[in-house]
Amino acid sequence: MFKKLARAAVAFGAGAMLVGAQTGTAHAAGPSTLGGGSGIIVGDQGICTLTTIGRDAADRLVGLTAGHCGEAGTEVVSEADRDAGVVGTFAYTYTDMDYAVIEFDPGKVVPVNRVGNTMITGLGGPARFPDIACKQGYTTGQTCGLTYGDVFRSNTWTWTQICVLPGDSGGPVTVGTTLVGMVNGYLSVPCLGPQLGGTMAAIIADINARGGVGAGFHPI
Structure with missing residues (x-):
């Protein structure tokens, strides 16, 4: 049986979504440092986690996150720099693949390729059994686990034994x-898993096929 996460969760296919409640304290205003894992x-x-940040073919500063986190036009604030205000806006969301493209204000964001113990130097994949994959999340930081692979045989989704929470x-x-x-x-159960995630190769291919904001994306 698949479980859902209270008010902040959105049902999706075979899993439950992981959107956290808004909590925490304000920090000093200024350009917000953001990277994959922020x-x-x-x-x-509520609160979600940024997948990655970089530039698209038109040199726009853009990032990715899960599609169930927000709709087109939704404003984004850095959790670590709330007093800095809005730093970006959802350009569009693709529900079927559950990803969203965010366009950031380059004057309000300092993009980085490392958050916590996670550094991103390029795009690739998908991960396959028996790869050990790791994730960087707002709630649980870096956690790692075994990759089970594409159990749906869709080239779009991958199961991993990685701990995830709202x-x-x-x-x-x-x-x-x-x-x-x-x-x-x-x-089924948070942190007992398994975790369901979209494959970056499929997401990037879809973004490129659409053109517009995000097309030609490459990480910082």
């Missing part, structure tokens, strides 16, 4: 320093 406050929907939605899933996916949900 916590973001998404409108009034607030980790959108968190980058990496093998080494290569970004291979994002956190989207879990099966």
Whole structure:
């Protein structure tokens, strides 16, 4: 049986979504440092995690997160720098693949390629059995586990034995320093898993096919 996460959760396919409640204290205002694994406050929907940040083919500063975190036009605030105010806006969300593209204000964001113990140097994947994949999430930080692979045989979703909790939605899933996916949900019990995540190769291919904001994305 698949479980859902209270008020902040959104049912999705075979798993439950991981959107955390808004909590914490304000910090000094200023440009917000953001990278894959940073916590973001998404409108009034709660806290999610940024998957990655970088530039698209038009040199726009853009990032990715889970699609269930917000809709097009939803404003984004850095969880660590709330007093800095709105730093970006959801450009669009694709529900079927559960990803969203965020366009950031380059004057309000300092993009980085490392958050906590997770560094992103490129895109690749998908992860396959028996890879050890790790994720960086707002709630649980870095956790790692065995990759089970694409059990749906869709080339879109990957199961991993990674601990995830509310607030980790959108968190980058990496093998080494290569970004291979994002956190989207879990099966049955949080942190007992397994975790369901979209594959980065499929997400990037879809973004490129659409054109516009995010097309030609490459991480910082």
